[in-house]
Amino acid sequence: MANDDRKSGGILYKLLPCRGKKYKKRKIKIRKVWRKAPIRMSISSRPVKEKLKQEIGHNEGDTVESKGHKGGLGTFVDIRSKYVVIKKLRDKSFAEIKNAIIESFKNCPEPIHTLTVDNGSEFALHDDVRKELQRKVYFAIHIPRGNVVSMKTQTVL
Secondary structure (H helix, E strand, O other): OHHHHHHOOOOHHHHOOOOOOOOOOOOOOOOOOOOOOOOOEEHHHOOHHHHOOOOOOEEEEEEEEOHHHOOEEEEEEEOOOOOEEEEEEOOOOHHHHHHHHHHHHHOOOOOOOEEEEOOOHHHOOHHHHHHHHOOEEEEOOOOOHHHHHHHHHHHHO
């Protein structure tokens, strides 16, 4: 309608908020998709000792992003002893995370058997970590967001 008014020499299109111009669609951020490594083990294949929290040396890792996405923290917690290792990160890149994991566990006083992490792209170099530390790296099972909410409500009920 606005284009018809403009073509016929009218002035009504000037009164519109966009003055008859087409609305520009915003660019949608594309989620980073990283290559899945062939040696990617699921959390369901962890040892029974780790599931029962009977043995020291089974760790869980995650990242905390800082305000403004300028850096963050890499946190690694032993499931049994609750021993926490926190490393400051310059950014959330997979190379930075790989170096933080290796530095954290190279001189760790406790024996390290396994490391369980989430499915974030920052853990893409888990094969290098596995080879360097000679330990197994497991990944959490991906659960869609809608299912997580329903699982939380089921546990409350």
